[in-house]
Amino acid sequence: MKSTILFFLLLLLSVSTFAQAQYSTTNKEAIKNFALANQSIDEHMYDQAITQLQKAIAEDAGFIEAHAQLGDMMHLQRNNVGAIQEFNKIIALNPDFSRAVYLKVGDIEISEAMYSDALKHVQKYLTYTGITDEKKRYAQKLAKDCLFAIEALQHPVPFKPINMGPNINTANDEYSPVATADDNTIIFTRQIKRNEDFYQSNKVNSEWQKAVYLSDKINTPDYNEGSESISQDGKFLFFTGCNRPDGLGRCDIYVAQKKGDDWGRPFDLSPPINTPGWESQPSISADGRTLYFVSNRKGGYGGYDIWKSTLTAKGWGEPENLGPTINTPYNEQSPFIHPDDSTLYFCSNGWPGMGNQDLFVSRLGKDGKWKVPQNLGYPINTNGDESGLCLTANGSYAFFSSNKLSGYGGFDIYTFEVPPNLRPNVVTYVKGFVSDAKTKQPLEAAVEILDLENTRPVYQDYSSFEKGDFLATIASGKNYGLNISKPGYLFYSENFSLVKHTSGNPFNITVFLEPIEVGNKVILKNIFFDTNKYELEPESRSELQKLMEFLALNPTIHIEVSGHTDNVGNDELNQKLSENRAKSVYDYLISHKVDPARLVFKGYGKTQPIAPNLTDEDRAKNRRTEFKITAK
Template identity: 70%
Template structure:
C-alpha cells in the first residue's frame, strides 16, 4: 500500500511542490519549512511524519493551498475519507482554479462519504476543463453515473432488516463469507484470528445455530489462509481458495475437498485450465456440480478481476469461459454466487452503477443462454462502502452476508436478512433421500440420478453417502422429475415425483429400500409413460428405459418378465389387451437396444394384480403400472 500511496501522491507533488523556483501560495517561512520536511518524509516513506509536518505547515499558515492539497491526497490514500474531503474543500475555497484534479479527487472521496449531490457538482466541474485524458474523462463520467444512481436509490430504498446470527457464530474476531447447505443444516464460514484465516462450521438444531467449531485439520492450516469457499448443496464437497501453498500453481488457487464421514479428505489443487500461474479465487459451484464459477485476473478478460466459468467434461474441467460484457467491466467483478436455480447469479462490482466502492448485483440468465445486464440490489443493502460475499438459502428467501458497520460482537459479523421478492431467484426446493438395503436396512452407497422429465435430461447425478446412505439435490420447483437409484448386486429403484404446486420451503423426503437381485423380486417402472388407453411409449420414458437397458447389460445372466397392469375401470378384455400391449412395447424397446430376446418375456395382467384399492384416482394410478420381475439370475 505504501508504494501505491507514494506513486499516487506524485499526482499532486510533481505539479506544485518540488519545483524549487515555484512561487508558493504562502510566504510564511515556518510553513514552507514544514512543507519541505513533509516532502522529505514522503521520499522516505514516513507517511505519519509527513502528515504531522503538513499539519504544522497549515498551522503556520491556514491559507497554504499546496499543503492542504497534498494532505488531502495523503489522507485519501490512507482511507481517511472524511478528513481528506475537508482538505480538498479548503483548497477549493482558497483557490477554485488551483488544480482541476482537486475536483476529481474530491468527487471520488465524497462518493465514499455518501455526499452524492456535492460529488456530482465537483465531477461535472472537473469535466469543464480542457485537455483531460480519455481515461480520466471516462472515469469522471462513470462516477457521475454512480452519483445519479445513488440519489435515486436512496430516494427509493428497499426493505432491509439484517439479523445478527448471534454469539454461537460471531465473536470479537472477524467472521465472513458464509455459505449454507441446501437444507440449511450447516453453515461454513471464515474466521480470522491473529491474521490467519480458517474455516469454521455451525450446525442448526431446533432452528438454532450451535456454537461454531473448527472445520478440519485436513483443510485448515496454521501457516496458510483458507477462504472464499463454496459448499455443494449436499454439503459433501468444499471448493475453496488457498494462497501461496507449496502445491499451488499460482499465487492463489482453487482447491476441492470431499467429506469423508464426519471429517474431510485432504484437499487437492484443481489442475489447469482452471488454475494457472496467475490468480484464481472465490469459487462457486452450481447445484448440479457441473459448472464452476470463479474469479481470475487471467488474460482475455475485460478488466482487473473478472468472473469466469468452467464446465465439467468427461476429461475434467473444461477451458474457462469469460461471462462476458453483461457481467464483467473494465473494473473489478468478484464474489460470484450461483444460486441453485442455476440461472440467477449474485456478485459484487465497482464497475456497474452503484453507491460507491463495491456493490452487490444480481443477473438472470436469459432465454438465449446469455446473462442479462445486472441489477443493483439497492439501498440500504448497498452503501457507500464495500459490500461483497453475499450467499442465499436454497429457497431464495434469505441471504447471508458479513458487515463491520452494524454494531455486532466485534470486527466483521455474519448477518442474515430477508431478500426483497423482486431480487429473489427462481423457486427451488430440495429432495432429501436415504438409501438402505431392503433386508438389512444398512445404508448403501448407490448411484442417484434425477431426470427432468420434460427435457429428458439428468439434473442431478451423484452417490448416496457410504456411511449414512443419504443424498440431497436441489431442484427447480414447478416441474416433474424421475428418480433412478442403482447399485451393483441390487435391483434399481424407479420413482417419479412432482414439484408442481409443492411448497418450495418444504423438502421432498424419500426413503429408498434397494432389493437384492433375487428371483421373484420386482421393480415398478414408475417412469414409463403412456397416453390414456394407448401403448405407444412417450418420450419421457426414454431415460427409464435406458436405465433398464443398463441394468440388463451389467447383469448379463439376469432374465426378466415385463408385465403390464391396469385399474378396474372399463372393459376387462380391453384392459387385458392394453396391459399386454404396453408390456410388449417395453419388450420391443429392449430388443431394439441389443438385449437378447431369450432373456425377456412379456405379459399383461389387466386388473388382476392391484397393489392398491381401486377406490380413488390416486390408488387407481398406482395400479396402472409397468413392472419387471427377476425370473432367472
C-alpha cells in the same frame, strides 16, 4: 480500495507541480513549513508532515499548494472528512487551480455518501478538455454511481439483518458463510491472531449449535484457508489457499471430500483452473459440474474477473470468462451461483452503485447469456464495501458478514430476508437414503435425476458409503425422473412433478433396493402412456434406456414385462389395454436389439392391485408397468 491507485498517481502529479519555484504565497515561513512537509513525506513521516502543512496554512490561509498537499495526506491517513474540507478550500480559493482536484474530491465524497456534492464535482471535471480516456471513463463511472445512489436512497429496499448469535459469532472475525441445501449446516471462516480457519455449525431443532473447528485435515496453522464453497449435499468443499507449498500460484483453489464424519486431505485443482497467477473465491453449481471463480489471468476485462469451468470426462475444461455483461474494466469478485443454476450474485466496483464494492444479481437468459446485473439496492449496499453473500436453497434468506452493525466484535455473520424481486428461481431439494431391502444396511448407489422433457440429467452422483444418503437441489416448474442403481440389485425409479411447485418444501425419499432374485419386481414409474392409450410417451425414453442398461449389465437375466390397470371401466378393455402397454415396452426393447428370448410380456388388467381402488391417488398407483425377474 478502488481509488488508491488513482490517488497515488494524482499525488505524484501534485508533488511534481509543487516542486515549481512559484507558489500561491510569498510568505517565507509558510513556504519553509511546506518544504519541511515534503521532506517528511519522502521519509514516510506522515503525521509530522500534516502538522507542518497546518503550520504553513496558519501562516497563509490562501496557500493553495499546502491545502492540496494536506488534503492528500489526510486522505492517505483515512481522514476523508478533513481531505474533503481541504480540497473544497482549494476550489473556493481558485476554481481553476487544478482540474484534478474535482475528480479527487468527488471520489472521496462518494466514499462518504456525499453523492450530490460528488456529482457536482465530477461533472465539473468532465467539462475540461484534454483529459485522458482512462480518467474520462473513470469520471463517467463515478457520475453514474452518484446518479444511482441518489435514486437508491430515495427508494430503499427492505433489509432487517439479524445477528446469528454467540454460537456462530465471537470477539474474533467471522465471515464468508456458506450453507448446504437443506439449510442445516453452515461453514464459515474465523480469523484468530491473523490465522484463518474454517468452522462449522449444525442446526438442531431450528437452533444453530456452537461452531466447531472443521478439520485439521483442511485447516493449517501456517496458512490461511478462506473463500469457500460447499456442494449442496455437504460432501465437497472448494476453498482458496494462498502461498501453500503445493500450490501453482500465489492463491489457488483446492477441494476436499468428506469422509464419514471428517474430511479428506484437500488437493490443488490442476490446470487449466489454477495457474501461476491468482485464482480464488470458488462457487460450485448445484450439479457439481460448473465451477465459478475469480482470477486476474490474461484475457479478462479488468483487474479481477469472474470465470467458469465445466467438468468434462477428461477433467475441468478450459475456463471461460463470463463476458462483459458481468465483468467490467474494474473488479468483480465473490461469485455465488444459486442452486437454480441461473441466478448469480457477486460484488463489483465497476457497475453503478453506492460506492466501493456493491452486491449485484444477474440472471441467465434463455439464450444462455447473462443479463446486465441488478444492484441489490440500499441499504443492503452502502457507501462502504459489501464483499459477498450466499443464499439458502429456497432463496428466501441470505447470509453475509459485516463489521458495521453492532455485534460481538469485528466481523460477524448475519442473515436477512431477501426482497422478493431479488430472489432466485424457486428450487427444492431431494433428500434420500438408500439401503438393502433385506439387511437394511446403507448402500453406495448411483443416483440420477432427469428432466423428463429433454431427458437431460440435472443430478448425477452416488449415495454415501457410510449412510447411504444423497441430496440434490432441483428447479421448480418441471417434471423429473429419479433412478437409483447398483450392481447386484434391481434398479429403482420414481417420478415427481414440480410444475406447480411454489414453495421450498423438500422431497424426502427412503429407497430399499432389492437384490436380483427370481420373482423380484420393479415398478417402472417413468413409463408413461396417454389415457386409454398404449403408445409410449417420449418422456419414457430415459426409463427404457435404464432398463436396457440393466439387461446389458446382467446378460443372463430373463424378465417378464407386465401391464396393470385400475378397476375403472370395462374389465375386458382393461385387460386388453394392459397387454398392449406391456407389449409396447416389449416391442421397444426388441427394436433396440434386446434378445427376444430373454423377454416375455403379459397383461393383468385389474387383477393385481397394489393399493385399494378407492381414491384417484391409489388408482394411479395401480395403473403401472412392471418387470419381474423370471430367470437369472
